[in-house]
Amino acid sequence: PHKLHQMKPLASLSLDLDNEWSYLKTRGDATWEAMPSYLDCVVPRVLEILARRQLKITFFIVGQDAALEKNRSALRQLSAAGHEIGNHSHRHEPWLHLYSEDELEVELANAEMHIEAATGVRPDVFRGPGFSLSETTLRVLRRRGYRYDASTFPTFLGPLARAYYFMAARLSPEERAKRSKLFGSLRDGLRPLKPYRWQLEDGSLLEIPVSTMPIFRVPIHLSYVIYLHALAPWLARAYCGFALRLCRISGIEPSILLHPLDFLGAEDVPSLSFFPGMGLSAASKLGCAEHYLERLQDLFDVRSL
DSSP states (O other): OHHHHHOOOEEEEEEEOOOHHHHHHHHTOGGGGGOOOOHHHHHHHHHHHHHHTTOOOEEEEOHHHHTSHHHHHHHHHHHHTTOEEEEOOSSOOSOGGGSOHHHHHHHHHHHHHHHHHHHSOOOOEEOOGGGOOOHHHHHHHHHTTOSEEOOOOOOSOHHHHHHHHHHHOOOOHHHHHHTTTTTOOGGGGGSOSSOEEEEETTEEEEEOOOOBOTTTOOBOSHHHHHHHHHHOHHHHHHHHHHHHHHHHHHTOOOEEEEOGGGGOOTTTOGGGTTSTTTTSOHHHHHHHHHHHHHHHHHHSEEEOO
16 A cells, blocks of 8 residues: 555656658748758667656657658667657658648558658657647547657647748748647647547547646647746756646646657757747757756656657
8 A cells, every 4th residue: 555655656757759851841941852861869868867767768760861861870769768759650741631632641651661660660659740630630649559649739839930930931822821839729729638539430549638737728748848948947947846836736647748859959050040049059958858857757757659
């Protein structure tokens, strides 16, 4: 009984391995076509932190990165270290909800093929870029044997994030139309925080939402804490501690999301200086990440998805 009392609730940790080119592409910057990459820099940095904290997490990889020989050494390190490998689409276009069923089949198959070639693992777990999701996507995932989807983001702030994005991006009217549902709608804030099953025609598929703060439904993943850290470090620490404790009190086993830019400073990727939080140095961000992970492990038994 004493041991049971000491057992921590679970939490899960995942990282969407969006690359430099994908941020430029989403912004409408034509330099993305050269496929600039920071994977050789960020992957060893993240793996070193995770190894020191004895953490195994889920990495969602973009197929287009895995298709390029220059990225394969970095990506192979992820599976070699024992982390779960997921599919983050092939072309990282945050409008998968506009794809037809046939287009989705090709998109997922291409990503699977290249990710398996790079890592030795055929992914059977999925997160859509930009939290893009549709019933068609779920149906195709189920048919292709996926174990779960992790694309939902239960927050009311999606339209606000989209408005900020449109202000910063250089997009044609056609590109704006494609991105019109980027980051979701107000209705997404009503989605469940706990895992659940989508009921589909031919069965069901597990959904593991990216956690937001219980009650308030505001984002709690590391990128937002780093943004607060840039305003005031004490505010970031207070927000992080409050959010994680509220999850524990509410019985939410949080699924926490990481991004490569959480571990990269302004000096590492000058081309992304427009991105929120990129005014901070790598040392400052890494200190914030270490604090976040320490608080998370204090309160929860942290695993891959």
